[in-house]
Amino acid sequence: MSKILFENRSLVVPGDVVAEGDRLTLAAPFLRRVGRSVVATVVGLLTVEKSNNEYKVGLIPLEGCYYPRPGDVVIGIVRDIGVTSWLIDIRAPLPGVLNASDYLGKPYSPSEDLSKYLDVGDVILAKVAQFDRGRDPLLTVQEKGLGKVVEGALIEIKPSRVPRVIGRKRSMLSVLQEETGCQIVVGNNGRILLRCPDPEREAIAVLAIKKIEREAHTQGLTERIKDFIIEQKIKRGLIGGSGR
Amino acid sequence: MGAVGEKPRLIDESGRRIDGRRPDELRPIEMEVGVLKNADGSALVKFGDTWVLAAVYGPREAVPKHMTLPERAVIRCRYRMLSFSTHERKSPAPSRREVELSKVIREALEPAVLTELYPRTTIDIFIEVLNAHGGTRTAGVTAASLALADAGIPMRDLVAGVAVGKVDGVIVLDINEIEDMYGEADMPVAAMPGLGRITLLQLNGVLSPNEFRTGLKMAMEGIRRIYEMQKKVLRQKYAVIEEE
Numbered sequence: 026m027s028k029i030l031f032e033n034r035s036l037v038v039p040g041d042v043v044a045e046g047d048r049l050t051l052a053a054p055f056l057r058r059v060g061r062s063v064v065a066t067v068v069g070l071l072t073v074e075k076s077n078n079e080y081k082v083g084l085i086p087l088e089g090c091y092y093p094r095p096g097d098v099v100i101g102i103v104r105d106i107g108v109t110s111w112l113i114d115i116r117a118p119l120p121g122v123l124n125a126s127d128y129l130g131k132p133y134s135p136s137e138d139l140s141k142y143l144d145v146g147d148v149i150l151a152k153v154a155q156f157d158r159g160r161d162p163l164l165t166v167q168e169k170g171l172g173k174v175v176e177g178a179l180i181e182i183k184p185s186r187v188p189r190v191i192g193r194k195r196s197m198l199s200v201l202q203e204e205t206g207c208q209i210v211v212g213n214n215g216r217i218l219l220r221c222p223d224p225e226r227e228a229i230a231v232l233a234i235k236k237i238e239r240e241a242h243t244q245g246l247t248e249r250i251k252d253f254i255i256e257q258k259i260k261r262g263l264i265g266g267s268g269r
Numbered sequence: 270m271g272a273v274g275e276k277p278r279l280i281d282e283s284g285r286r287i288d289g290r291r292p293d294e295l296r297p298i299e300m301e302v303g304v305l306k307n308a309d310g311s312a313l314v315k316f317g318d319t320w321v322l323a324a325v326y327g328p329r330e331a332v333p334k335h336m337t338l339p340e341r342a343v344i345r346c347r348y349r350m351l352s353f354s355t356h357e358r359k360s361p362a363p364s365r366r367e368v369e370l371s372k373v374i375r376e377a378l379e380p381a382v383l384t385e386l387y388p389r390t391t392i393d394i395f396i397e398v399l400n401a402h403g404g405t406r407t408a409g410v411t412a413a414s415l416a417l418a419d420a421g422i423p424m425r426d427l428v429a430g431v432a433v434g435k436v437d438g439v440i441v442l443d444i445n446e447i448e449d450m451y452g453e454a455d456m457p458v459a460a461m462p463g464l465g466r467i468t469l470l471q472l473n474g475v476l477s478p479n480e481f482r483t484g485l486k487m488a489m490e491g492i493r494r495i496y497e498m499q500k501k502v503l504r505q506k507y508a509v510i511e512e513e
Binding site: 036038039040041042054055057059064066067068086087088089090092118119120158159185242 | 310418424496507
């Protein structure tokens with residue numbers, strides 16, 4: 026017999042015993058088994074799913090740094106130029122490494138100056154290709170849409186709130202894009218790139234994203250964000266007051 | 270410390286202590302998390318007139334790099350008493366006592382933190398005593414553990430601490446500065462109550478085996494109460510946002 030001691034989507038803190046029993050699947054690294062009980066290790070929201078007498082328990086952390094995983098899309102800022110690679114700040118505890126041969130797409134001889142291609146402070150959109158505990162995260166730009174970012178606005182939010190900005194099945198992201206008309210790229214490391222038709226819409230998108238960050242742990246957020254954007258648009262005279 | 274004068278009466282006829290508390294009574298405790306904007310996690314803890322501020326950064330890249338470990342994060346901890354925290358100005362240079370307490374507090378927190386999740390990084394903990402009135406190391410442990418949780422660093426359990434002492438032959442909980450100065454014994458204890466593990470135990474003075482057992486039991490009960498307050502305050506941070 027398994028017992029869940031908290032409701033779905035409730036807030037748990039480190040040390041909370043969230044469940045007891047053995048017919049449980051733990052879907053998060055932030056849950057730990059201690060004997061027969063399951064203990065939370067971070068402040069977060071508990072997710073409970075039940076399927077034929079088995080519980081699947083997960084924990085979405087509300088705080089914490091970005092820790093890279095292979096396959097993550099990240100927005101990085103060039104921090105240092107090496108002989109055959111760049112060091113990229115990806116807001117992780119360890120710097121990202123982007124090899125020159127990967128960025129240029131061809132073998133690279135160290136005779137050239139790398140700052141010709143990417144200089145300190147440049148922004149890139151990249152994917153984490155490899156990351157194991159022994160080495161620094163290796164980045165790649167060899168995929169469609171990745172590479173140097175030349176235009177747009179960059180904002181930062183807490184990396185732990187990224188899943189909320191995207192939403193279940195990208196629902197929040199599509200609301201944001203549809204309602205503001207901005208093109209939005211969300212990096213898993215909490216950096217967000219906005220390409221907007223005008224400054225007013227950009228301001229609205231930024232405010233909406235910051236609101237999501239602040240209220241990430243509340244329910245019914247997608248609807249509230251939709252209303253918020255419409256309200257802002259009316260306030261700024263982008264659409265009429267009646268209907269929309 | 271003021272002039273060392275006559276030893277005051279620490280327990281009066283009715284069994285009350287010098288500040289009017291019963292022997293098993295804690296000082297009024299206040300806690301707040303997320304008080305510092307720049308830190309990844311922070312907490313302010315007040316045990317009566319003892320005020321302690323803790324800030325946590327990380328896990329982050331270590332400087333200098335050679336001090337990192339390949340299999341886990343390194344925890345660095347600095348405990349400091351501010352110059353104005355005592356009656357007579359304390360020299361800002363780190364004293365022998367502060368260096369030792371930094372190590373003791375670090376060792377009280379290390380068993381709780383899941384350092385193996387973040388190899389080759391460091392977690393920095395800064396503990397600043399704003400006002401010292403006895404029990405600063407246990408208040409420091411309590412604050413630092415809250416700050417770690419606030420930073421989203423995975424922990425096996427929260428750590429809470431409190432000191433017990435023997436004054437005028439009576440075992441008392443959460444001793445203040447005067448009781449510490451004139452008492453017969455002082456025993457700081459820190460523990461992870463959820464797991465039933467003690468992470469810090471020191472004893473200054475003399476206790477009989479029976480007094481030790483009574484004192485430890487009293488300390489663990491105090492720690493339980495502090496632990497519940499810690500959990501409550503961590504939850505409160507998000508409840509406030511929800512109401513807005």
